[in-house]
Structures are given as structure tokens and as C-alpha cells.
Amino acid sequence: VPAMRVRKQSRGEFTVGIREIASRAKVSIATVSRTLNNVSTVSRKSAKRIWNVANKLNYYPNNQARALASGHSRMVGLIVADLTDPFFSEIVHIFQETALQHNYEVLITSTQRQESRMSVAVQRMLECKIEGVVVMTSQIAEVHLQELTQHQVPLVLLGGPRNTSHSSNIQIDFLSGIRQAAQHLVALRHERIAFITGPLVFQSSVARRDAFLRSMRELAMAVDRDLIVEGDHTPEGGERALEQLLKLVKMPTAILCSNDMTALGVMRKCFGEGIDVPQDLSVIGFDNIRISEYMSPALTTIDLSQERLAKTAFLALMKDISGNVGNALGTQYDLKTNLILRETTHLNLHPEKETRKLAIPSGRGQKF
Amino acid sequence: VPAMRVRKQSRGEFTVGIREIASRAKVSIATVSRTLNNVSTVSRKSAKRIWNVANKLNYYPNNQARALASGHSRMVGLIVADLTDPFFSEIVHIFQETALQHNYEVLITSTQRQESRMSVAVQRMLECKIEGVVVMTSQIAEVHLQELTQHQVPLVLLGGPRNTSHSSNIQIDFLSGIRQAAQHLVALRHERIAFITGPLVFQSSVARRDAFLRSMRELAMAVDRDLIVEGDHTPEGGERALEQLLKLVKMPTAILCSNDMTALGVMRKCFGEGIDVPQDLSVIGFDNIRISEYMSPALTTIDLSQERLAKTAFLALMKDISGNVGNALGTQYDLKTNLILRETTHLNLHPEKETRKLAIPSGRGQKF
DNA sequence: ATGAAAGCGCTAACAC
DNA sequence: GTGTTAGCGCTTTCAT
Numbered sequence: 035v036p037a038m039r040v041r042k043q044s045r046g047e048f049t050v051g052i053r054e055i056a057s058r059a060k061v062s063i064a065t066v067s068r069t070l071n072n073v074s075t076v077s078r079k080s081a082k083r084i085w086n087v088a089n090k091l092n093y094y095p096n097n098q099a100r101a102l103a104s105g106h107s108r109m110v111g112l113i114v115a116d117l118t119d120p121f122f123s124e125i126v127h128i129f130q131e132t133a134l135q136h137n138y139e140v141l142i143t144s145t146q147r148q149e150s151r152m153s154v155a156v157q158r159m160l161e162c163k164i165e166g167v168v169v170m171t172s173q174i175a176e177v178h179l180q181e182l183t184q185h186q187v188p189l190v191l192l193g194g195p196r197n198t199s200h201s202s203n204i205q206i207d208f209l210s211g212i213r214q215a216a217q218h219l220v221a222l223r224h225e226r227i228a229f230i231t232g233p234l235v236f237q238s239s240v241a242r243r244d245a246f247l248r249s250m251r252e253l254a255m256a257v258d259r260d261l262i263v264e265g266d267h268t269p270e271g272g273e274r275a276l277e278q279l280l281k282l283v284k285m286p287t288a289i290l291c292s293n294d295m296t297a298l299g300v301m302r303k304c305f306g307e308g309i310d311v312p313q314d315l316s317v318i319g320f321d322n323i324r325i326s327e328y329m330s331p332a333l334t335t336i337d338l339s340q341e342r343l344a345k346t347a348f349l350a351l352m353k354d355i356s357g358n359v360g361n362a363l364g365t366q367y368d369l370k371t372n373l374i375l376r377e378t379t380h381l382n383l384h385p386e387k388e389t390r391k392l393a394i395p396s397g398r399g400q401k402f
Numbered sequence: 403v404p405a406m407r408v409r410k411q412s413r414g415e416f417t418v419g420i421r422e423i424a425s426r427a428k429v430s431i432a433t434v435s436r437t438l439n440n441v442s443t444v445s446r447k448s449a450k451r452i453w454n455v456a457n458k459l460n461y462y463p464n465n466q467a468r469a470l471a472s473g474h475s476r477m478v479g480l481i482v483a484d485l486t487d488p489f490f491s492e493i494v495h496i497f498q499e500t501a502l503q504h505n506y507e508v509l510i511t512s513t514q515r516q517e518s519r520m521s522v523a524v525q526r527m528l529e530c531k532i533e534g535v536v537v538m539t540s541q542i543a544e545v546h547l548q549e550l551t552q553h554q555v556p557l558v559l560l561g562g563p564r565n566t567s568h569s570s571n572i573q574i575d576f577l578s579g580i581r582q583a584a585q586h587l588v589a590l591r592h593e594r595i596a597f598i599t600g601p602l603v604f605q606s607s608v609a610r611r612d613a614f615l616r617s618m619r620e621l622a623m624a625v626d627r628d629l630i631v632e633g634d635h636t637p638e639g640g641e642r643a644l645e646q647l648l649k650l651v652k653m654p655t656a657i658l659c660s661n662d663m664t665a666l667g668v669m670r671k672c673f674g675e676g677i678d679v680p681q682d683l684s685v686i687g688f689d690n691i692r693i694s695e696y697m698s699p700a701l702t703t704i705d706l707s708q709e710r711l712a713k714t715a716f717l718a719l720m721k722d723i724s725g726n727v728g729n730a731l732g733t734q735y736d737l738k739t740n741l742i743l744r745e746t747t748h749l750n751l752h753p754e755k756e757t758r759k760l761a762i763p764s765g766r767g768q769k770f
Numbered sequence: 771a772t773g774a775a776a777g778c779g780c781t782a783a784c785a786c
Numbered sequence: 787g788t789g790t791t792a793g794c795g796c797t798t799t800c801a802t
Binding site: 052063067068071098102105 | 795797
Binding site: 092094095096097098099101102107117118120123124126127130134139141142144154157158160161162163181184185269298299301302304305306324325328329330331332 | 460462463464465466467469470475485486488491492494495498502507509510512522525526528529530531549552553637666667669670672673674692693696697698699700
């Protein structure tokens with residue numbers, strides 16, 4: 035039985051493919067493929083003809099088929115802790131934008147800070163045959179990362195363990211910004227400075243707290259145990275933490291928060307309790323999410339450039355994907371943080387002991 | 403030359419596929435495929451054996467291959483105006499969550515309110531052979547929608563034109579919520595009530611403004627032309643709009659904003675200018691984004707349930723995808739809006755003319 | 771510079 | 787219940 039050369043249309047649907055283009059342009063499908071992929075060995079004449087036909091037919095290549103045939107899906111994964119957190123939504127956006135410029139699609143996953151969601155996320159990534167994954171959440175068990183590396187998937191972690199093999203790592207230099215914040219507050223005569231942490235089960239939360247502790251030690255400032263309160267990086271957590279601080283016999287005069295959402299909750303609670311920010315209480319956030327600028331008063335915060343982070347992450351992944359195969363140890367990246375002075379810090383009006391008066395009239399609008 | 407039955411591994415990479423499983427489980431690849439797809443006609447014994455092998459080999463199906471062979475990509479597209487806008491990031495999240503439950507991946511696109519980005523978005527969708535698209539932005543030219551319908555892609559629009567063929571439509575009932583807001587303000591004795599619109603090139607912005615105008619007319623309240631100011635749905639736009647309002651000889655005592663981000667800008671500016679919200683000026687937002695609750699004072703706003711919107715959109719799309727093929731007219735959906743009373747509205751303390759005193763002491767915390 | 775042909779990993783008839 | 791086989795739409799040698 036001779037093979038028929040009839041195009042079988044399954045389910046009666048009609049799709050333009052390179053076959054159609056090939057026959058109309060009187061060339062082989064190979065030439066069409068080359069043309070569409072900008073392979074240089076195609077003659078000007080054919081190329082022109084092929085492009086014309088393709089446009090006329092309103093042709094769009096089939097990514098699935100392409101991926102299958104070429105072995106490259108041109109997809110990467112991005113796993114974040116919470117897509118609805120402004121900090122991450124900004125990152126997701128820039129990351130995707132960057133990916134797009136490199137002709138990559140990105141599979142987004144928000145774990146909503148629940149570790150249980152990771153396994154399904156990893157599964158999706160693997161089934162879509164992504165070429166690499168960026169992980170921006172601590173709620174990820176070793177097992178899941180192993181599952182990925184086991185399948186040869188290049189990994190870029192945010193604040194992962196120091197010397198990871200099989201994966202690159204982006205480290206945030208919390209200390210640089212937090213030290214600036216601490217010095218700023220001390221310069222404003224604050225003596226009782228509180229710190230509201232993130233969930234301490236996460237490395238990154240611990241790192242921020244430790245950076246604070248270290249900064250205070252450098253300045254020879256005592257820090258009561260009471261003044262370190264655990265939050266959860268949500269406004270609600272911030273409110274609860276402030277409540278706890280409010281019960282103290284000696285209230286802090288300044289609070290440093292592990293992220294801006296926490297600071298948002300703190301300020302909200304202050305408003306409710308009639309506490310004036312920054313006259314009665316100075317507040318500093320962390321992340322510099324877009325809306326921090328629009329709070330009233332505008333939040334003084336530590337900037338962690340979401341744009342730099344997102345771009346660094348994608349580029350790091352690209353490097354690892356296109357780089358040599360296999361077990362090469364990943365690259366380390368470091369991102370600095372910086373204090374952004376706005377309106378929520380003020381000279382401490384109620385110092386406990388008289389210190390020598392310095393000519394620092396106010397913290398507002400002051401260049402650091 | 404006899405055909406060899408050797409698995410040719412391209413590029414030297416090793417991937418477990420159903421062939422591998424089949425040979426180890428001593429069945430054909432068809433049976434493996436059936437098992438993995440839970441087709442009931444597989445014997446218990448074989449199924450068990452196959453699952454065991456699959457698990458042991460750490461097998462993950464290849465979605466691309468699946469899509470190609472079956473003709474179903476199990477991917478849908480979601481196009482939103484701005485992923486970094488809290489209103490949309492919430493929607494994106496819930497939409498994706500819902501999609502996941504139905505075993506669908508979602509291709510997210512944020513047009514950043516630029517129409518130019520639509521064409522590339524549409525291109526991506528088409529190349530990924532998505533099964534349907536939800537469009538939640540007005541910045542989309544007819545041409546692009548046509549491109550999609552032309553390719554038989556089911557469409558769900560948010561606030562699209564009324565009687566669209568080839569696409570379903572989710573209509574927001576702006577009037578229900580805006581009328582409540584207007585009545586609330588009038589009940590609080592406000593007479594000069596301003597409205598900051600969204601960009602008036604968009605149907606949805608016009609619709610909100612018109613709902614306001616209509617509500618005021620219903621209440622026999624005059625609305626000066628000066629009191630309708632165009633914003634752009636960003637905090638910056640809100641600030642600019644308030645600036646304009648501030649120049650008026652007769653300031654409004656209440657402002658209704660086309661969205662919460664605008665209200666955020668307004669409140670920020672008020673804080674800067676020493677205008678007390680709500681004593682001097684009542685402010686009402688629209689959308690009820692999560693942070694509106696955490697502003698200080700907490701924003702009174704009109705709720706548009708992001709959860710309902712996202713779920714409705716996805717389910718509508720599912721219906722159109724699985725429904726009959728071709729040119730069936732889509733379904734219309736309607737979503738109500740509702741006033742949420744919080745802390746940014748207050749009895750007007752400076753009424754122009756004495757109206758009869760009613761026993762309404764304050765707008766704060768009041769049930770409407 | 772172009773074409774023929776062999777798959778990529780899987781699904782879905784169809785046959786038994 | 788299970789196996790055989792023909793593709794899905796494309797890329798990519800290998801010849802020519």
C-alpha cells in the first residue's frame with residue numbers, strides 16, 4: 035500500500051502549518067522552517083516569498099511542536115512566596131518582561147507561603163519541561179529542590195544556602211541597609227529601638243534580625259529581648275506585634291520592620307491608638323514597595339531594588355541554562371540594600387537621659 | 403535495512419518516557435498512556451505495575467507532547483492592564499489558582515496600560531495555542547480581538563461591548579455601589595461632591611463617572627463641571643486631580659474616586675497639605691483592594707469582589723471552551739458592587755446652607 | 771541553497 | 787483489556 039500524501043485534519047479543525055506555507059510557496063517544509071527561524075542559508079527570493087505567504091495566511095508557529103522537536107521549551111519557572119504581595123508582583127512583572135525580551139515564557143507560581151504548594155508547583159514545572167527555575171521563597175523543602183536538580187533543571191535561589199552546588203544564588207546584603215537605618219535612628223537620639231521580624235523559621239527573616247542586632251552592637255546600643263517581636267510579613271502581623279510592644283512598661287520610640295507590609299500594619303495600628311508617627315514613634319520599613327511612598331506619612335524604608343533583583347535572577351538563569359551542562363557550581367550574586375529617607379522618622383522627643391545636644395533638628399527630608 | 407528498535411537519544415540527554423515505562427512494565431505504550439490518563443479499561447494488575455514503575459522512574463509526562471498529540475494545550479491566557487496593581491495581582495492569583503484546580507496553566511500578560519503591548523501578547527497566546535483568553539483591560543484594539551476570534555479562540559471580556567458575538571462578557575454593575583456611595587455622602591450632608599475619574603478614553607471609566615452623575619441626579623443634587631476631574635487610576639493621578647480641585651474657589655467636601663489607587667494619592671496629598679481626612683474631606687475609593695483596609699484612616703470604598711470576578715472569568719471561559727464550537731454568542735455575566743464603610747467619610751461639618759438637622763451624628767463605623 | 775526523511779513524546783483510532 | 791500504528795507540527799541531520 036503506497037503512503038498517501040494527504041494532510042489528515044483531525045477533529046475537522048483547520049490550522050495553518052508550515053506544510054501549507056511550503057506548498058503555496060513551492061518549497062519544502064525544511065526551507066520554510068529555516069526561513070521562519072532566520073537561518074541564513076535561505077535565498078533572498080525564497081525567504082521573501084515564504085514570509086509573504088506566512089503573513090497572508092496569518093500563520094503562527096506552534097510552540098509545543100517547536101519545543102518537542104527542538105528539545106527547548108523556551109519556558110522558565112518562577113516561584114514566589116506571594117504574588118499578591120506588592121514586593122513580589124513587581125518582581126514577577128519585571129522578571130516576565132525581561133524573559134519576554136529573550137523570547138522566553140515564564141510559568142509563574144505563588145506558593146502563598148505554604149510549603150504544601152511547592153510539590154504541585156515543582157510538578158507543573160517539570161511537566162512543562164521548563165529550562166530552569168528561579169525560586170524566591172523560603173517555604174521550599176530540600177526535597178523539592180532535589181527533585182528539580184535531579185531532572186537537570188538549572189536553579190537560581192534567592193537567599194539560599196551559601197555554597198550550593200547545582201544552583202546559583204542571589205544573596206541580599208541586608209546589613210548594608212539595616213545598618214544605615216540603625217545609625218539613622220541612633221543619630222536621632224532613639225535609645226529604645228524595636229525590631230519586628232518576619233517568620234523566624236525562614237533564613238531571610240533571621241538574617242535581617244541578626245543584621246539589626248549586629249548594627250546595634252556596632253553602635254554600642256543595648257537591645258532588650260522584649261524589643262524583638264516576631265511578625266509574619268503581613269499587616270496583620272505588624273498590628274499584633276505593635277500590640278505586644280504597647281504592653282511594655284517602657285515603649286520603644288522607634289521601630290524597624292522586617293518588611294513594608296509589616297510597617298503598614300504598625301502605622302495603621304498607631305493611627306487607631308492615637309500614636310503620632312513620627313512624633314511619638316519612628317517607623318522604618320524594608321523592601322521599598324511602590325505604595326510605601328504613598329502612605330501618609332510616606333514610609334522611610336530600606337530599598338531592595340525589585341528591578342535589579344528580577345533582572346539579576348533572570349540573567350543568572352540564562353547564564354546557567356546556556357552555560358555548560360551538568361554539575362557546575364552556580365554563581366553567587368550580591369544585592370545591596372539602601373535606606374530611603376521619607377517621613378516616618380523623627381528626632382526622639384523623649385530621650386531617657388540627656389545626651390549632648392547635636393545640631394540635628396529633624397529627621398524629615400534629611401540626607402543621610 | 404530492518405528498522406532498529408533502539409531509542410535514539412538526541413543530544414545525549416536522558417529522559418524517561420512512556421516507552422521506558424512500557425518496556426519495564428511489560429506492556430505497550432498505549433496501555434501506559436491509558437493508565438496515566440486514568441482510562442478505566444486498564445486492568446487493576448497492569449495499572450498498579452505501571453504506576454509503580456512510573457513512580458520509581460520519577461516520571462513526569464511531557465505537556466508539549468501531550469498537547470501536540472491531543473490537540474489540547476490545557477493553557478489559557480489572561481491579559482490584565484497592570485500586574486503590579488494590587489487589584490489585578492489579586493485577580494491574577496485567584497484566576498491562576500482556579501485554573502490550576504482544573505488542570506490548566508495560565509499565560510499571564512500585563513499590558514502596563516499600553517496598547518502597543520497587546521499585539522505581542524496576542525502573538526504569544528496564539529503561538530502557545532491557548533484554548534481561550536480572558537481580557538481584563540480596555541487598552542486593546544478591536545484588531546487584536548479579531549485576530550483571536552479569527553483563530554477560533556474563545557474570549558471572555560471584562561466590560562466589553564454589550565452584544566459581542568464570539569465572546570462572553572463580564573459586566574460590572576458600577577451603579578449599584580456608586581449609588582450607595584453617593585447616598586451615603588448626601589446623607590452626611592455633603593453638597594459639593596467631587597468625582598475623580600479614570601482615563602476617559604476607556605469605557606469603564608466613563609461608565610463609573612456616568613453612574614456617579616446618574617446617582618446624583620436621582621438625589622436631585624447639582625454637580626458642577628469643575629467637580630469632575632480626570633485622573634488615570636494611579637496615585638500620582640489622584641494627587642494631580644486633588645491639586646486641581648484645591649484651586650477651586652469652593653472646595654468639595656467629599657471626593658469619590660474611580661479606584662483605590664487614586665484615593666491613595668488623594669489621601670497622601672491631603673496629608674501633605676494638612677487637610678484632615680475625614681474631618682475636612684471625605685474620601686471614597688473603588689475596588690476594595692486589600693491595602694485599602696490598612697490605610698490610615700482605613701478607606702471607605704466600593705467593593706468589587708476580586709475573587710468573584712476572577713472565578714467568574716475562568717468558569718465563563720471553561721464553559722465557552724468546552725461548549726459547542728464556533729460562533730455561539732457568548733454569555734453575559736453581571737457583578738454587583740457594594741459600599742464598604744470604613745473611616746474616610748464623615749458628616750459634613752461646614753454645610754453651605756442650613757438643612758434640617760437629622761440625627762446622624764457621624765459617618766464613622768456606621769452601618770449603611 | 772534546498773529537499774527527504776527521521777523523529778521529539780505522546781494520544782487516539784482501530785484491530786484483536 | 788491490550789497492542790499496533792499513524793500522526794500532532796515542527797526541527798534537524800544528511801544528501802544533493
